[in-house]
Amino acid sequence: MDAFEKQLREWLPTQRWYAGGARTIERVAVEQRTELVSGDPSLQLLLLSVEHTGGTDRYQLFLGTRSRLTGRLAHVHIGDGEGGAYYDAAHDSELTDRLLELVAGQAEVGPLRFRSVPGAGPLDVTLHSLAIPHEQTNTSLVYGEEYILKTFRRLVTGTNPDLELHLALVRAGSTHIAEPLGWYETDVDAEPTTLGLLQRFLRTGTDGWLLATGSVRDLYAEADLHADEVGGDFAAESERLGAATAAVHHDLAEALGAEPTGSAAELSRTMREHLAEARREAPSLAVHARAIDERFAAFPDQVDTFTVQRVHGDYHLGQVMRTTDGWVLLDFEGEPEHPLEYRRAKTSPLKDIAGMLRSFDYAAEHLLVEQYGDPQHEYRAREWSARNREAFCVGYADEADTDPREQRALLHAFELDKAVYEVVYESRHRPSWLRIPMNAIERIVGDSD
Template sequence: MRLERLDDLLVDWLPRQRWFAGKDRAIDAISVLYDTELVEGDPSLHHVIIAVRQAGGTDRYQVPLGVRSELPGRLEYAAIGQLDDDAHLYDAVHDPELTRVWLENMAGNVDAGPLTFRSITGIDTELDSLASPAEQSNTSLIYGDAYICKLFRRLTPGINPDLELSLGLARAGSKHVPELYGWFSSDLDGTLSTLAMMSEFLRSGTDGWQLAGTSVRDLYAEADLRADEVGGDFASESERLGAATAEVHRDLAAAFGTGEMPPAEVRAVADQMHARLVETCSAVPQLAPYAGRLTDAFDALAELERPLTVQRVHGDYHLGQVMRTDSGWMLLDFEGEPAKPLEERRAPAHPLRDVAGMLRSFDYAARHLLANGQAIGGDPDQLEFRAQEWADRNRAAFCRGYAEAGGTDPAANEMVLRAFEFDKAVYEVMYEARNRPSWLQIPLGSIAALSTRPESDYLAY
């Protein structure tokens, strides 16, 4: 493909893509690292990896490009622009006529230029794809009702943790993760690096956040009933989710082993929590009244005189990362927090860090309708009481299920869990203040409720 004007077209197009991480900075330069033609003719498919230089550094992105002499109306929304030879350039993830080649290449374990396609089980190569509108940092293609292929748009040298942990869990026989079918990779900086992975599409699955939100709406609609009296009570599902989480943690430990974090490293973790608290109190003064109790929680972790057992964990665990299917709860997206460096995302951590993430998610599920003004009617104080009641009930159920299934008992390790949860809430305060000020009351309300509660009532199950 003639690449004249490609950089000019991408400079205009990239900032409009949800997965582009540099929207707040001007693009200084774009260069093409790889251009691999996977489908010849009209249309053709070019798998392109670009380097985007901006203030602060250079990031790599994968951009599958379709090229047609004429662009049909069904693809106009995916247009990028026209090249000097008047060929139409567009985002190929939206063209099922082209994306089938990824199935074919994975099924055949093909090497195509710098790209390596691999599979671990049979793949149906006759399925058309549909790009999911739900992704932000990545792009997912759904093939029929069988597969979902996730393309990692912003690339980091090395094996992506999602693929790494999915492979390990598959070998451990984990029943709470989708089946892995294949992936493809390329060389970046001399390191084999994950570009995409394809897993089972959970066609009967319902997003955990959606299910929890429905339960909360049912509660708000019945102002005179307690959380355990409403038809949409979610606690039994929360308990089952806790059990599934413990089983996946067990499988991760079996697949990748465990280690110990000595007290000196635990103190260093607590120091990072202290530093984050000081920075956030300075930026968000509304947090300052609770700084004393938060500091106490971080001090208690710093004073721990025993090592902590650490292992590979999910790393970005919340209700949006789980799905309820006909066969039970499934855990998804083991990529970790995409904004963190790969080395940090791959580092072992205490499993209660994942538990803390889910507890924070229960609080968000309980309060987000109040923040959005969607809880129509009712006394605000009464609704806040109901929100806290729902969160407490589901937090306790999740921890109970987690402990009974063999996970590290949250009740016996409240000091560790409390520090992890408060640290996550402090992070949320900074995030909401910068990005969604109308949601700032969610973490602040949680911190107010938890920091004034006797430690003996922290979990209460």
């Protein structure tokens, strides 16, 4: 093992985007190394393959080298070697400015291909980049206040659905997306594989989760008022969000097809399997497992087939932004923990609707866990959630040809499936939040239809 590999083995698990958890890393190999900026500092794009006890993952790393590391980069130091200090150059704006030039110039550098979206207009390459602080599974660079480049940290072989769906939606003329402007890719296992996506930065955008939870805080602060009486009432926004969601679903169906071929029997089987697996991990599900399973077993009696199409796939309030022009949907990657084939599969748009309805519940109830646990607040949280969930469905139904509330059996099944997943997640990571999905399960299985 060389010194660099040893440094990476220690450094990778300390990164938020690293997906291997605490599993022991057995080997780190550099599969591809391309120099993008030479000199001091220099920039190389590395593809790493990381073998650990649970399998092999691939990552993209912008590796910077400087003879002397300045203080502002100390927090991204990886190690030292030939030529100086190695560090994560995603945080070095002196180097990342170059990426925009490469996209604008449609450059090909070694195995890397940089592309701009035809018709998107010229890019201003004089802008400077900054890595945004709320780094999550990916790392994004903002250029001026004009563009945002999302660099995918963990790579999945193939075209990322985030790029694929953004290109389809911009061709369909969607006004509810951040315009895609370019991307860069390389071949992995002989397949073009997306490494990054450049989009218009939403200068006036505010995160949907922040807006929604702000409204809940307002409600809690107004001791005696109801959700429809307080200044921060969110229902009109929820209704507009429902309409935006329906418009995007419509455009996705038109661009990439919709077929009435979804099999309720098959979906029911999958959901029952999810439940069986979840029960093994989350004993708290036991009390409701039978009732949930009965719901899953029963819906194919009411619904035989349903329409399937491409959907967002990981839809919640943290994936939407409110701009002065309306709601915008972000991040069409799907659930990153699933294989690409599953993420690209057509399914019912009710899956997205259920995801957002669950998110309204979380927005309403997470403060109960953290600060307020009394029945009065609990009642008000329910009221907020019910009001906004309903408004979202009204907005959706007004814009679409279908009303999600008329497909209750299927919608409830998707919500239950999501809540079962949440129970597993919360038992693993935040046991005090468990009651949020448990409350939802109780509500749905207690509902008589």
